[in-house]
Each structure stands twice: as structure tokens, then as C-alpha cells.
Amino acid sequence: MTSLRIRLFLLVAAATAIVWALAAAWTVLSARADVERVLDRRLQEAAMMVASLGYDTQQTSDAAQSGAASVALPSYDRQLSCQIWSVGGQLLGASQGAPGAAMSDGEAGFSERMIAGNAWRVYTHVSPENGLRVMVGDTIAMRSRLITDLMRGLIVPATIGLLALALLLWIGIGQGLSPIRRIAAEIGDRSPEDQSPLVVDRVPDELSPLTREIDELFARIALLRDGERRFLASAAHEMQTPLAGLKTHAEIALRTEDENARRKSLERIRQSVDRTTRLVRQLLDLAKERSARVPATEASASLGDAFDEVIEELEHLVAERNASVQISQAARDFVAPLPRNSLVIALRNLIENALLHGPANSEVRVDSDGTGFCVRDAGPGLSDSASRAMLEPFTRDPGSKAPGSGLGLSIVSSALAPAMRLHFERIASGYRVCVLPAETQAPSEEVAIDASEFA
Structure with missing residues (x-):
């Protein structure tokens, strides 16, 4: 992976996704516990409310023994089912839609029970005055559906927000990397002869060392090129001197008829050749050492x-x-x-x-x-x-x-x-x-x- 933008995006997005997943898991577990607690409290309050209505135990018992139908309780909440049982185990009343069998074993408190293939969560309230047992319950399936709807209402907006955050991250990282593009454009627009310092507006502190090192590199390159120019100028001058001497003494040797003068000219030519040979060898040695070193x-x-x-x-x-x-x-x-x-x-x-x-x-x-x-x-x-x-x-x-x-x-x-x-x-x-x-x-x-x- 060579794209810095993609790399930063994936790192930030992965960290955000991990934090979001942990937060979502904590929210789901916490919300589930809170919902279960609220629903249990609702069962408990409903049972105590029904018990406080003050049914006549003898009247309802006589009605049940004479074959009359059980008392129909008002349906105050369709999600809940209610039964009222006497101390003798007779069904004194039930809400609409309540199962025919007893919803619990009669023990006070919360319990769970399978009735007609459905799992129920039931709270049983035992009245201390007359021994009536009020059973109020709801199905586990209804609870799960309620919790699922609640989680969906939390997770779907959070997921949409996460995607929106990813888009904003992508745009923000692109904007954050814009100084690098400006530096690259500044360098790309330069001519090979330009070694002046970079001129880039609003360079972040994190990129200041980079621009400083680039400026120092340009300065070293400028010094190197200046040294190369001086070196070439000096080499040309050093080469020109013995070559001019060679030409001068060669012309003298060709034109003179004096044997001594010709011999001196030839000796000077030999010295110039030796000097030129030594200079060329030294230039080659210097170039060799500067270009490649083990x-x-x-x-x-x-x-x-x-x-x-x-x-x-x-x-x-x-x-x-x-x-x-x-x-x-x-x-x-x-x-x-x-x-x-x-x-x-x-x-x-x-x-x-x-x-x-x-x-x-x-x-x-x-x-x-x-x-x-x-x-x-x-x-x-x-x-x-x-x-x-x-x-x-x-x-x-x-x-x-x-x-x-x-x-x-x-x-x-x-x-x-x-x-x-x-x-x-x-x-x-x-x-x-x-x-x-x-x-x-x-x-x-x-x-x-x-x-x-x-x-």
C-alpha cells in the first residue's frame, strides 16, 4: 500500500470502528438490562394494582362453584396477561388473551414458564389479607421483539453516522495532506538551476523538518554545483596552459633552423606533455575517487x-x-x-x-x-x-x-x-x-x- 491517504484513512477508520463496536456492545448489553428491569417493574406494578382493586373472594368463589363464568378483568394493556387465583386454586378472573393454565406455580415473585409452547415471564403477587394470587406476565418473545426494535433504533442511526464520519475522515485527511501536495508542486515547478529555499504557505509544524531538510539539501546541491563549476573552470585553465605551450614550442621547432633552439623547444614540448599527462591522470584519479568508493x-x-x-x-x-x-x-x-x-x-x-x-x-x-x-x-x-x-x-x-x-x-x-x-x-x-x-x-x-x- 503506497497511498498515504488510504493508509491514514484505514488506520483512523479501523480505530473508530473498534471504539464504535465496543461502545455499541456496551450499549446493547446495558439497554437490554435496563429494558428487562423496566418490564419486570411494570409486571410488578400491574400485579399490585390489580390486587388493590379489592375483589370479594366469597362472591367470586360462589360464582365459580355455581358454574358462572370467571370475572373478566379490564384489558388495560394488551401486552400483559393477568390471572387471579384463590387460595383453593380456583381461577377467579383473567384478562382477555390470558392463557387458560396457571401462569406460575403460585410462589410469590418472578418466574419463567412454558405455556402452550410460549415462554412467559410472570410476576406473582400474594395478597396477605385474603390469600389471592395475582399473576401478571408477558411473553419472552414480546420482550425480545421490544429489545430488538430498541436496538435497531439505536444501531441504524449510529451506522449511518459512522458512514458519514468515514466520508468526512476521507475528505479531512485529503485536506490535511494538501501541504504535501503543495510542496511537491513547488519542487516539480522548479527548473534544474533553481536551488533557492522552498516557498510554501501555511506549512504545518509536522512538515517543517521536511521542508527544512529539503532547503538544506538544495543549499548543499548549490554548493556542490558551484564547486563543480569552479573545478571545471580551473581544469580548463590548467589544461589550456600546457596545451598552449605545446603549440608555441611546436611552431618554434618547425620554423627554426637553429639546432639548439629546436632541441630546447622539443625539451619544452616533452615537459608540457609530462605536465599534461600528470594533470590528466590526476583528474581521472579524482573523478574516480569521487564517483565510486568501496x-x-x-x-x-x-x-x-x-x-x-x-x-x-x-x-x-x-x-x-x-x-x-x-x-x-x-x-x-x-x-x-x-x-x-x-x-x-x-x-x-x-x-x-x-x-x-x-x-x-x-x-x-x-x-x-x-x-x-x-x-x-x-x-x-x-x-x-x-x-x-x-x-x-x-x-x-x-x-x-x-x-x-x-x-x-x-x-x-x-x-x-x-x-x-x-x-x-x-x-x-x-x-x-x-x-x-x-x-x-x-x-x-x-x-x-x-x-x-x-x-
Whole structure:
């Protein structure tokens, strides 16, 4: 069931029907008891009224012995039957329609008896003065019919009222859900470029959290799209610079007849190609990490295996910088809670940054304390403000002269999230960037590493 209106209607209607059924059952039982009590009281009052008429016992007895007909009592209520019996068991009088047999066994009080196939409810009054027994009764069928008519008079209007209430509930729930339809219409009428807050009149308090979350979602989407626009503009600018250099130096190489100038132009072309290749690779890495990420709880990778793969890829850069890259045994044994591809991307960018921004003929080290790993170099490193700023794409260190697009650290941060994070630290021998679990405190001091641990 997907309709909220139908679901609410059925819930409210079911609750109302249950309450109504319980109330109806209580009304029927209570009314039945009240009717039975009223009818019994009527029998009792009728019997006492007949007894108070003061019939002459001797006269009626003589009339009965002489063969005269019994005294006919006035029919004051056609629903009741009355008999008057003497102490000797003679029928002294009866109402019209009363049965011929005695209606009770003569004991005072209420009793029920089958007479000619009909069940009777009878009250017997015994007069203390003359011993007359006045029996007044009505049939159980008449009582049941009276109670049934009374219940019908109560239940039929209540049922009609219940149906009318169901109709009103259906209309009322529809009106109550109208703010949701207005919100849906407001969202549906928007253009894809419109991320402004919703404008919906008379929003109930219960829907205010929904509209607030939608507005916050629009705000986040607006920030994301703005970031994408800046990213694309920066990427286009970064791509345009080496491509323009390529074209310029290619034209120089084609037109010049000076061998030295041609060689320099070709060298510049090679550098531009390397820069463009690195930029394209970084853009692809960043797009890959932002578009698809395996949850950290479902992935792990060996840092040693990732290191071997990265060193093979960066072999030309290591040779060009005349540097050495070493890894300790603890780092080689470390297993990161990251997908292998994400670990390779993060480690490659960290080592590449260390090689490019550190001095030539220096050493880059990768070590671990068992909770994370660090990449050390002998370079000057970054200031605290610069390290935070460079987590954004296309942000460079203003004090660095090394080539780059400003994507490296943002790629690393994206590849590590959400399981791990970056920590930057200036140390005595240079600078190190550590990759730590997201909830782990940053190391407070440099840990001494035995050179024999590195291979």
C-alpha cells in the first residue's frame, strides 16, 4: 500500500470502528438490562394494582362453584396477561388473551414458564389479607421483539453516522495532506538551476523538518554545483596552459633552423606533455575517487604491495630527481583499511609530491607505527594554513616553484575518506605527511627509525 491517504484513512477508520463496536456492545448489553428491569417493574406494578382493586373472594368463589363464568378483568394493556387465583386454586378472573393454565406455580415473585409452547415471564403477587394470587406476565418473545426494535433504533442511526464520519475522515485527511501536495508542486515547478529555499504557505509544524531538510539539501546541491563549476573552470585553465605551450614550442621547432633552439623547444614540448599527462591522470584519479568508493569496512590493502606498484610507476621521476625511496618493514607489513586502488592513488601522490617538492639527491621514507603510515622528505614542507588550503583542488603552495596542478593532496584526501585522514607535521629532518585513522590523535613527536629497517 503506497497511498498515504488510504493508509491514514484505514488506520483512523479501523480505530473508530473498534471504539464504535465496543461502545455499541456496551450499549446493547446495558439497554437490554435496563429494558428487562423496566418490564419486570411494570409486571410488578400491574400485579399490585390489580390486587388493590379489592375483589370479594366469597362472591367470586360462589360464582365459580355455581358454574358462572370467571370475572373478566379490564384489558388495560394488551401486552400483559393477568390471572387471579384463590387460595383453593380456583381461577377467579383473567384478562382477555390470558392463557387458560396457571401462569406460575403460585410462589410469590418472578418466574419463567412454558405455556402452550410460549415462554412467559410472570410476576406473582400474594395478597396477605385474603390469600389471592395475582399473576401478571408477558411473553419472552414480546420482550425480545421490544429489545430488538430498541436496538435497531439505536444501531441504524449510529451506522449511518459512522458512514458519514468515514466520508468526512476521507475528505479531512485529503485536506490535511494538501501541504504535501503543495510542496511537491513547488519542487516539480522548479527548473534544474533553481536551488533557492522552498516557498510554501501555511506549512504545518509536522512538515517543517521536511521542508527544512529539503532547503538544506538544495543549499548543499548549490554548493556542490558551484564547486563543480569552479573545478571545471580551473581544469580548463590548467589544461589550456600546457596545451598552449605545446603549440608555441611546436611552431618554434618547425620554423627554426637553429639546432639548439629546436632541441630546447622539443625539451619544452616533452615537459608540457609530462605536465599534461600528470594533470590528466590526476583528474581521472579524482573523478574516480569521487564517483565510486568501496566502504572502508569492506576493503583492506597491503601498504607493501601498493608501494611496489607506485615505485614502478614513478621510476622515471625517481631517476630524474636522483632520489631514493625506502620503506620500513613495519610499513611494508601494514594493512590499510582502504581499497587497493585508493591506497595506490594516495601513496603515489604523496611520494610524487615528496619527490617534486623535496630537494634533489635526497631520500624519501615511508614508515608506520602500526596505526597508519607516514611519508617523510627533506623538503621545507607547508605552513599550517597552506596545508589546509591545499586539500581543495587546484590550490598550490605560493612559496613553491615546483611544477604541479594543485590536485595531489585533494586526491589523497578524497581517496582516504572516510576511513583515514591526513596529518601534516614539520620535523627535525624535514617534513612528513601522515595517514592516520579518522578517529586517531595525531602523533606529537617524531619516532626514531633505525635505518636498518628500511629496504
